[in-house]
Amino acid sequence: MTDEPELELEATELVRPYVITNGRELPGDNTFTMITLVAVSDEAPRARVLDPEKLRVMELCAGGFLAVAEIAAHTGLPMGVVKILLSDLVEDGYLLARAPVPRAQLVERELLEEVLHGLRARFG
Amino acid sequence: MTSYLHDPALWGLIAGTPVAATAIAMGRKTNAKLRAALAEQSARRASLEAGREQIVDEAMRRAEEGTKSVLKAAMRTLQGLAGEQQVAIAKLQRENGEHAALKGLLDVDHGNAQFTRRAQSIAVLCDGWLGRRKNAASVYDVVRSAKGRIRHFTRVEIRSQSNFAVVSRAVEPVALALSELLDNATSYSAPETSIEINIQPVPKGVCIVVDDAGVGMSDEEKTLAGDLLTGRVTPGVSGLGNPPQFGFAVIGVLATRYGFSVSVDSTSPYGGVRAVLLLPDELLTTTIEPEETPAVGDESEPVAAETEPEPPVQATTFGGLPKRRRFRHPISIVPTAEDRAEERAAPAPEPVRDSVEAASRMGAFQRGTLSGRRSVNGVGGNGTRGGNGISGINGVDSVNASSEGQDAQ
Numbered sequence: 232m233t234d235e236p237e238l239e240l241e242a243t244e245l246v247r248p249y250v251i252t253n254g255r256e257l258p259g260d261n262t263f264t265m266i267t268l269v270a271v272s273d274e275a276p277r278a279r280v281l282d283p284e285k286l287r288v289m290e291l292c293a294g295g296f297l298a299v300a301e302i303a304a305h306t307g308l309p310m311g312v313v314k315i316l317l318s319d320l321v322e323d324g325y326l327l328a329r330a331p332v333p334r335a336q337l338v339e340r341e342l343l344e345e346v347l348h349g350l351r352a353r354f355g
Numbered sequence: 356m357t358s359y360l361h362d363p364a365l366w367g368l369i370a371g372t373p374v375a376a377t378a379i380a381m382g383r384k385t386n387a388k389l390r391a392a393l394a395e396q397s398a399r400r401a402s403l404e405a406g407r408e409q410i411v412d413e414a415m416r417r418a419e420e421g422t423k424s425v426l427k428a429a430m431r432t433l434q435g436l437a438g439e440q441q442v443a444i445a446k447l448q449r450e451n452g453e454h455a456a457l458k459g460l461l462d463v464d465h466g467n468a469q470f471t472r473r474a475q476s477i478a479v480l481c482d483g484w485l486g487r488r489k490n491a492a493s494v495y496d497v498v499r500s501a502k503g504r505i506r507h508f509t510r511v512e513i514r515s516q517s518n519f520a521v522v523s524r525a526v527e528p529v530a531l532a533l534s535e536l537l538d539n540a541t542s543y544s545a546p547e548t549s550i551e552i553n554i555q556p557v558p559k560g561v562c563i564v565v566d567d568a569g570v571g572m573s574d575e576e577k578t579l580a581g582d583l584l585t586g587r588v589t590p591g592v593s594g595l596g597n598p599p600q601f602g603f604a605v606i607g608v609l610a611t612r613y614g615f616s617v618s619v620d621s622t623s624p625y626g627g628v629r630a631v632l633l634l635p636d637e638l639l640t641t642t643i644e645p646e647e648t649p650a651v652g653d654e655s656e657p658v659a660a661e662t663e664p665e666p667p668v669q670a671t672t673f674g675g676l677p678k679r680r681r682f683r684h685p686i687s688i689v690p691t692a693e694d695r696a697e698e699r700a701a702p703a704p705e706p707v708r709d710s711v712e713a714a715s716r717m718g719a720f721q722r723g724t725l726s727g728r729r730s731v732n733g734v735g736g737n738g739t740r741g742g743n744g745i746s747g748i749n750g751v752d753s754v755n756a757s758s759e760g761q762d763a764q
Binding site for chain 1: 441515
């Protein structure tokens with residue numbers, strides 16, 4: 232254009248996150264947390280063409296259940312944006328979401344000791 | 356005759372004739388002189404007038420150039436600042452991805468993109484800096500980028516994708532030109548109507564077709580637009596009117612400079628304007644990273660193959676309870692390229708469940724249950740994973756089974 236050198240615009244992505252979400256509101260906080268797990272649904276429809284970002288998510292999830300936070304890390308997209316994509320994909324039947332597996336509740340030490348004592352008293 | 360000699364009138368005539376002759380001669384001379392002077396004066400006036408026009412033109416040209424160079428420098432600063440701001444916003448978006456603040460950050464990002472577009476448009480008219488991308492980008496991404504630069508971007512619907520990509524030097528110009536078309540399309544149509552974009556490969560390249568449901572353009576407007584879009588008329592900064600009409604002028608400059616073409620002379624199916632941006636083959640390349648964008652069918656196939664045959668086999672547990680269906684892969688493992696290759700290479704054995712495999716599955720379940728019972732606080736289950744070497748499926752199942760065993764404990 233002119234004799235001046237053109238500066239390169241490399242620092243940010245060409246397609247901005249608000250375009251990827253198409254201006255959609257963030258889904259309600261209870262739908263997806265950072266550790267909600269998602270996986271490709273058996274009944275995933277095939278006909279429609281997906282956005283490149285959604286395809287990438289589908290690719291990531293093809294291997295099994297993956298946490299929302301991991302998808303965000305792999306795609307480099309903000310967490311909220313990933314949540315919007317996921318809620319779209321779940322709504323359209325491409326993905327299944329399930330709540331994280333709850334941590335096993337450890338039984339109190341006293342109780343175990345009491346049982347042990349009881350067993351020893353009975354059989355020991 | 357002599358009587359006339361005494362007539363004073365005769366003497367008067369005799370005396371007057373030379374005087375008159377002299378006077379006439381003098382008059383003629385003066386006349387000629389005056390004519391010459393007049394001719395000289397008018398010639399001079401003509402040259403002065405020509406000079407004046409030249410000076411006025413020169414002054415206008417200088418003023419235009421002065422304005423251009425000032426605006427160019429100013430826009431360069433603004434573009435730089437907007438770029439820095441975008442980087443900062445992108446960083447904040449990633450950091451605050453899970454907070455409610457993200458919504459606001461996305462809005463700020465959108466505002467910044469519109470701001471950048473304005474600055475870029477003015478810069479283009481001032482022969483200034485636009486900025487270029489390092490990498491080629493798919494036509495779809497360029498279209499989406501253009502969409503993000505206008506205010507009412509949610510009204511824009513992109514109906515098709517394409518396998519073509521735009522070469523790096525043309526990414527910004529095409530995105531900017533298209534965003535000006537979209538800005539026009541949204542400005543001259545009702546707010547509840549949508550703008551449709553279709554990407555169509557044609558023999559000469561790729562067409563990006565923008566259809567709006569607006570009021571359309573009169574023939575006069577179409578002619579004017581055609582002049583601007585083909586670069587036949589270049590209004591410069593001072594010829595944009597008030598309020599300034601940037602759109603077509605900017606597109607015209609970009610199209611001429613980078614070698615694509617834009618026309619707005621057809622009517623959309625909705626009665627509005629159909630704008631067509633034709634990208635010639637010189638500005639196109641094949642898609643940059645094909646491994647990043649396979650068709651959906653590609654990856655859903657192995658998934659379907661591995662999960663569909665399972666229900667009849669695992670419908671119930673030993674106790675007759677409905678059994679949960681499992682995915683073949685461990686939790687939170689991203690498949691590597693080799694994994695996927697293996698999957699594709701050997702999907703056949705899976706649907707067939709012979710007695711040996713069934714037995715090994717049962718064995719795995721049992722081992723898992725046992726190890727689960729042995730372990731005190733629920734971490735011992737992993738030990739069975741290495742011990743079961745028949746196939747990846749069984750190894751995974753044994754892990755799952757062992758955790759089930761713990762649940763039962």
